[in-house]
Amino acid sequence: MQFEQRMYARLKFLELMGELCETAFEDFFHRLMCARYPDFLDVRTHGSLGDQGADGLSLYGHKLYACYAPQTVDVPAVKRKLASDLAKALDKRSGQFDTFVFVHNDRRGMHPQIATLLSETDAGHPELAFEQMGNRRLWYECMRLDQELAEEVLGCQIPVQPVVHGVGMDDLASLLQHLRDKRVAADPLMTLPDVDPRKLDFNRLRDEAREGLVRGMRHSHLVDAFYEGSMRTVEHDEVAQGFRLYYEQVRQEWADPEDVLWQLEMYVLGNGNQQPRVQRAAWVILAHFFERCDIFEAPPPGWVGAGVGASA
Template sequence: MYARLKFLELMAELNETTFEAFFHRLMCARYPEFLDVRTHGNLGDQGSDGLMLHESKLYASYAPQTVSATEIRQKIRSDLAKALEKRADQFNTFVFVHNDRRGMHPEIATELSDQQRAHPDLQFQQMGSRKLWHECMQLDVALAEDVLGCQIPIQPVVHGIGMEDLAPLLKHLRDQRRAADPLMPLAEVDPRKLDFNGIQEEAREDLLRGMRQSHLVEAFYAGTLRAVEHDEVAQGFRVYYEQVRRDFPDPEDVLWQLEMYVLGNGSVPPRTQRAAWVVLAHFFERCDIFDAPPPGWSGPLGIPA
């Protein structure tokens, strides 16, 4: 958003040579094969403000302080005539670059259409502020800052749908897990639920490890004051699980999305990450996330549920 606002400011301020310099910076940052043609003595620019070698495109830019359709039509004709005279074998597409933020003037569109009919062997395109912005959006931050001439204040996007509600629980688990017995027997969980949902290898180990201490989650929510909160959090897990399972068929990817639901997508300390898997194990055991095997389902060894 900040870069977009800065770009719009530039489009309002730049004209003539300053606009051409901006166009050159942008295209050189985007395309290694772009040639930023400058005027040189009596040669001028030979009808070109830029050439794209691989695509055989010639760019002619025009950014007056005040828009005059008649002057712009004359400019297009003049640049095209010079380009055909001096660079006929160097391009097959003529691109008119302008700074009109409102779009293309109807008479300019008509002029380009007329030139297309007059020169059927050439292609004619226009490049206004919308297309220039689309090019800007393809740049990485360092290049965008150079093109826009400013620092872009970007912070890592960290989000977690459940973070606000789960922050006290994660703190509780970080504090209590050290005192819990890491070797205590697992609560009775049918391993066929893991099989039924295709959870294997590391993800399976992480869930089983979390199950050893999932009773801490139950203890945290014990009592009438937190019962409603527990139900609300469980409902949040159920709804989010149904959303991500549609987009991520691999159960390991689903668990990864659920982990981000708890923690956000930023880096967290290992203790916090382990606490998150205790939370996931708890809601897995409650069947708020992933499905229980249906009655009569046989696991991979043919043992009936």
């Protein structure tokens, strides 16, 4: 899909996430996972058998998926359902899974008490791995679909039309605001961190693109500060995954690394005009995920380039 089509699909996805709950959410989850994975089994209830603790099974991945999509979050009710689903799965589906995936519809992220509940459940079952699948991970699965399958999953056509929202805007809005506020307080004369120029050289980044990333690295520690804490760490990893998936897509469509970087900038900001302070904050974000190697490629061990420097 083209950039504008992905933007349109993102908006339709967010609309759906604001509406879907209970069985409607489960139906959407089944459509998405069946479109993504040929080994996914969309388990339905059947009479007195029920669903035996599973809303979906991955044959090859040995994962069991359980959906929790109430209209409003009721922590005691979720705790009872989680315990019931896990007990049924362990009893009825022994040997069919080694990972239990908690799938939920909370657009704001995971409720802190439910996060604690999952952590405690994980500690009580060392033989199993536990994962969560919420708004961000569901969207990342959508991003991997081709247009025809995405239209089937989202239930709408995806036309080409101008859209000024960035794919990552919802996830990154608070980070952008944080950087806008904190950058002005940072020491403009502070020493730049040591930057391995080989990665810049290896990816053929030069001139303004190279300089923009290096300037962004001056403040990239602010991104780490924003994501400090156990709950923020999970969010940090999910946002990084979004960058990796989007980078993988756009590098297949654009050969020039500067074009790829431009697409990534639109991922953060959209394709509308932004204030200079917001644009500078976006480059701090790009520099951060560049340093983490979530975007662009790390040179192989022992690689020595000619060095493109700041100009060609």
